[in-house]
Amino acid sequence: MSTPKRPAMGRGLSALLQTNTATTGQDAGAKEVVSGIFEVAIGDIEANPKQPRVHFEPELLQELAASISALGIVQPITVRRLRPCKYQIISGELRFRAAQLAGLDVVPVYVRLANDQEMLEMALVENIQRRDLDAIEVAISYSRLMDECSMTQQQVSERVGKERSTVANYVGLLKLSPLIQAGLRDREISMGHARALVGLSDDVTRDALYTQCVKGAWSVRQLEAAVRGLSSPKTAPATTAPHPAAAMLAQKTGLAAKVVQKANGSGTITLTFKSDAELQAALKKLS
The missing domain is CATH 3.90.1530.10 (Conserved hypothetical protein from pyrococcus furiosus pfu- 392566-001, ParB domain)
Known part of the structure; x- marks a missing residue:
């Protein structure tokens, strides 16, 4: 890489x-x-x-x-x-x-x-059309059109003939740390790698993941998977204390009842019976 x-x-x-x-x-x-x-x-x-x-x-x-x-x-x-x-x-x-x-x-x-406003605008647009620019050079050109020529992302996209989302993706690269921007400029990583790292908000975490990516010659998919692993919220542990609803269900059905509820409100109900007769008796009470 x-x-x-x-x-x-x-x-x-x-x-x-x-x-x-x-x-x-x-x-x-x-x-x-x-x-x-x-x-x-x-x-x-x-x-x-x-x-x-x-x-x-x-x-x-x-x-x-x-x-x-x-x-x-x-x-x-x-x-x-x-x-x-x-x-x-x-x-x-x-x-x-x-x-x-x-x-x-x-x-x-x-x-x-x-x-030189008009001339600058023309020069930047011409520059963006070049084939040999790296992603950071393109991002900086888009940013300059917005900052120095008072354009919105939509106006920039219309001026250069690109989708607004494309402009937004490039400009977003400038949020990355100098370490990652330099890596992208020097083609240590690709645009796909950089976009994956933009999804993280912490520079320290991004830089550490970037370093692992370069050392391990990760593919974009490998880096995306690593980012998802860091970004995914941890599953809240289920409560272990008996749920009040368990006693109500046991009284209604005559069966041993267990209620497990997670912090996000979801959960499971388990009713245990020892014979078909117990099951039929419970169904009769519920009917």
């Missing part, structure tokens, strides 16, 4: 930013900037002074920094180009701060230009 890791996103394209000076959607070369993923030096990126989030949990930053050190940045940061070699964060400041903490010199970014 394991495959060689691919090069980091944006590597090899960043030289384009050195020669392309477009800062608005109308400038020459704007499409090449908007449609690409680039690596930009951390020192060339500044925080957004209008960022509504002003507090970042130190523990969360440390965890993300450790993840970035091991896996890299799975989802690029979105920045606005202010001028050549100067960018401002639009979204992804938590990832940016964690990258600084991890000691990265460069980070992968999406570049936005002024007045």
